[in-house]
Amino acid sequence: MARVLVVDDEESVCQMLRDLLEAEGYEVVTALEPTKALALLEQLEVNAALVDIRMPEMDGLTFFKLLKERGYAFPVVIMTAYGSTDTAIEAMKLGAFDYVLKPFNIEELLLTLKRAVEVEALAQEARALKKELAGGAPAEELLGRSPAMIEVFKEIGKFADTDYTVLIMGETGTGKELVAGALHRNSRRRQGPFVRINCAAIPENLLESELFGYEKGAFTGATSRKLGKFELAEGGTLFLDEIGEFPLTMQPKLLRVLQEKEFERVGGTKTVRVDVRIIAATNQDLERMVKEGSFREDLYYRLNVVTIRVPPLRERKEDISLLAEHFLRQAASRLGKPVQGFSSEALAILHSYDWPGNVRELRNVCERAVVLAQGMLVLPEDLPLTLREHRELGLEEGELAFKLRSGQTLAEILQDVERTVILKALQEHNFNRTRTAQALGISRRTLHLKLKEYGLGEGKAGE
Structure with a gap:
């Protein structure tokens, strides 16, 4: 027994x-x-x-x-x-x-x-x-208490104190950067630097020098030596966000650093050795990209030693109240407002929404609600129309359907429509920004700006 x-x-x-x-x-x-x-x-x-x-x-x-x-x-x-x-x-x-x-x-x-x-x-x-x-002779806080998030916490606990390369998978806004930060803070490298780089936000012709640095005279304007992210992260962790956007032409150079722990600065001949742990994150299907030839198979396997999947908010709705109250307290403290919580009706609206922008979108909604709230509670009217009436505004059988709301200006209507179209396109293209921009007939930079405008762009609470 x-x-x-x-x-x-x-x-x-x-x-x-x-x-x-x-x-x-x-x-x-x-x-x-x-x-x-x-x-x-x-x-x-x-x-x-x-x-x-x-x-x-x-x-x-x-x-x-x-x-x-x-x-x-x-x-x-x-x-x-x-x-x-x-x-x-x-x-x-x-x-x-x-x-x-x-x-x-x-x-x-x-x-x-x-x-x-x-x-x-x-x-x-x-x-x-x-x-x-033998003959007789072992930061920003990542919040959640849903089963899905408890599994993420367990994975962080298992692999934080190793030097394994970790690939964090998840949709835009789920908190992948927070997971990376938690891995670093709980590792033996916690006293070292935690250096971030967004592979999608830097033009391809500048990405190499950002990562590996350059020597004086390497190109016009290089008036002195500059250290890259790898050297700045020495003894710590380098977080490669949006690794799915890493240029195919530069992937062999990244692979070499992962394998050999060495590289040369742009314009230099001296080999630089580094001791850095790599954590990467993506909202894209890298296996599919490998099959399509847009991502190297050997690099994928080097990055995918350990995988942590961060669930979308629609799969962890038990955490919505916890997260919303946390973001509300932060915003109220920062703005000096006496807002203390959500009305039951407002909370019900938050729970009924699918949150295509995930935790980042929820945070932006909560901060906006605190700004608009007139009393101690956030009321339904303090929430965006897209949440209150999202069933009235959508894409149905390929046609746009919406209702003219009392007191809503034309500009507000068009913003609602544009936001809905962009979110729908993102979902249809598995949140691949390049394909989404192509489908919408806009540049990738324009899409990036639109996502930021509607509270879905880069931010601390996101990837």
């Missing part, structure tokens, strides 16, 4: 878990304080532990660290009622078996514990075999 240790300062939680787990055939020992749990462990062995994060005497992570320092190797499942990004990442980084939220999903909790006990049984066998063979 497997023995499970439960450590939680709430007696009711300990009793509930004891009843639940004993009914499943486990032997259960409980402790209301970490020090009492340590005393118990000196007298008996356990196969797994469920440990609460927030306890008055000693928090769960500190207790977990003590367990590791004292040589205990059984799986530890962290429990908490608080969906803190840092807590989730730190717990997984320290080696926690899993991370579960209160109130518990009973089936999920039992499945997690079952896997933990099975893993411990295998580990015991491996330790016994080894002993036998």
Whole structure:
């Protein structure tokens, strides 16, 4: 019979878990304080532990660290009622078996514990075999508590403290840059620089010198040596945003740096060696681009050592209230306004919308709402018409349909129409900006400006 240790300062939680787990055939020992749990462990062995994060005497992570320092190797499942990004990442980084939220999903909790006990049984066998063979001789905050985001936190925790190249996948505005920042902050390179470069925002003829730097006299106007992003990121992390837009002609040079950790500055002959971790992000389907010949297969595999997919907001609607309240508090504090929350009607509108611009769009909507709010609550009329009446304005069978709204100017109507057309085109072309611009008959730069104008362009809360 497997023995499970439960450590939680709430007696009711300990009793509930004891009843639940004993009914499943486990032997259960409980402790209301970490020090009492340590005393118990000196007298008996356990196969797994469920440990609460927030306890008055000693928090769960500190207790977990003590367990590791004292040589205990059984799986530890962290429990908490608080969906803190840092807590989730730190717990997984320290080696926690899993991370579960209160109130518990009973089936999920039992499945997690079952896997933990099975893993411990295998580990015991491996330790016994080894002993036998040896003859007796281990920023901006990324928010969310939805299951989809908890999985992202777990992935960050697993791979943050490695030097693996990470490819972050996700639609525009999902927060890919925040994931990259979290990977850096929780890595052994955290004391080094975190350098960003947007591969789509820099013209192709300037991208090489931005990445690799140049020597004095390399071209007209190069009056002195300039260090590139790779050298500036020495000892830290280089984040290549929108890697799907990286020019095909320059991809061999990037591949060489990834493989050899060396390059030459533009106009130079001296080889420069660098120690940099690479994190890349894209909203494009790189596998499809490889098949089409617009992205090198060898570079793709070099970048795709570890993949983290950031879910779109429509797949994590449980997080809308959490994110909206966070953005509202930030904006209200910055603007000095007494806005404290959303009315139930306004919140319902936020939840009913599909958010094609994802978290970035939600943030812009919340900031605009704080500006317009007249009282302590954001009301429906403080939200954009595209949210309140998005079903009345759309593309139906290839034709544009909309209603003239009371008090709306022609300019406002045209802006609504243009925004809707652009978003529809983005969705149809899988958020590939080059193809979207071609389909709309505008330049890629014009599209970039339009996305910024409608709150969907580059920003801190986005990729």
